Amino acid sequence: MRLEWLEDILAIADTGSFSGAAERRMLTQSAFSRRIKQIEDYVGVELFDRAHKPIRLKPTTTAQSEQIVQLTMALRQLVVDLRRGERMTSNRVVIACQHSLTAMRVPALLQQMPMERDGIYVRLRSANLDECTGMLLSRQADVAIVYRMPDELNDFGTDFLEELVIGSDRLIPVFNSPMPDLRRALTAQNGDQRFELPYITYPPDVFLGQVMERKILPFLNPALDHAPKLETALTLAAVEMAAIGLGVAWVPESLAQERLAAGTLFDLSPVLPVFDLQVIAVRVQGARNMAEGIFWSQLAAI
Incomplete structure (x- = not known):
């Protein structure tokens, strides 16, 4: 059953005549009558009482009129959704980003971009670093926005990956x-004095866990007896755990800014080690669609 056929039936029910329905459907009366005959041939029954003036639906058709209305609305919406989906596919850019970047840095980044002008639709996918890389290489994402240790090159070389440094964090x-x-x-002048430092740690297989193991813990003062109190892969959870006093958490400064400003968290970087991070955008060389190319160009211009 075609959408236009259902609309023809409703037009007759609303106007009460073939001529009025034909005018509404912008057809000649003869062309409209042929189409009604085609509908009835397809269904196998007469749908209208032509002996009655004005014409009216037969009782069996009337009994199904509400279903016809609902089906017509559903098909119209399906057409709209399919057209919107096609536009979104051609104008869509999929961004894979690390969890902590999804929460703070990427929204601010997108706010700087006049993407409405180009009709770009953005889909954000939040994951850990390895998953972001996997989505990029498997073409499930167009661009990855991730942290990187400045003194380390990417493991894939530069033959097929293109990078932009788009910011920094600590x-x-x-x-x-x-x-x-x-x-x-x-x-204290007495070097024998010890201090127990409980801290929030990250799993060793996630990016911040590797940063902790290689760039933070080895540089703690020997006077500190540091012991992990809790482990989480989510930096937002680490922020909350530090805020309720479970332990010191090393988190991206951008993620802690609001709590630092509000005085519910305190920055201990004057006495504990910190580490600078780069925020980079990565893509497989060569844009695959218009949206990715525009998005990348706007990233480069920031």
């Missing part, structure tokens, strides 16, 4: 108090 230690006892212990 991994900083935060806690729900300024920890004056810690500061006193680290500045």
Whole structure:
């Protein structure tokens, strides 16, 4: 059953005549009558009482009129959705980004871009670093936005990956108090004084876990007896755990800014190690569609 046929039936029900329905459907009366005959031949029954003036639906058709209305609306919406889906596919850019970047940096980044002008539709996919890389290489994502340690090159070389450095961040230690006892212990003249430092850790197979193991923990003051209190792969969870005093958390500074400004977290970087991070965008060389090319160009212009 075609959508136009259902609309023809409803037009007759609304106007009460073939001529009025033909005018509404912008057809000649003869062309409209032929189409009604075609509908009835397809269904195998007469749908209209032609003996009655004005013409009306037969009782069996009337009994199905509500279903015809609902089916017509559903088919119209399906057409709209299919057309919208096609536009979104051609104008869509899929961005894979690390969880902490999804929460803070990427929304601010997108806000700087006049994508409405180009009709670009963005789909964000949040994942850990390895998953972002996997989505990029398997073409499930057009662009990956991730953190990188500045002193490390990407593992894939530059033959088929293209990179842009689009920002920077710092991994900083935060806690729900300024920890004056810690500061006193680290500045004490007595080198035998020890201080227990509980901290939030990350799994060793995620990016920030690797940063902690290689760039933070080896540089802690020997006077600190540091012990992991809790492990999480989510930086937002680490922020919350630090805010309730479970332990010191090393988190991206951008993620902690609001709590630092509100005084519910304190930056301990004057006495504990920090590490600078780059924020980079990566794609497989050569844009695959218009949206990706425009998005990449706008990234390069920031």
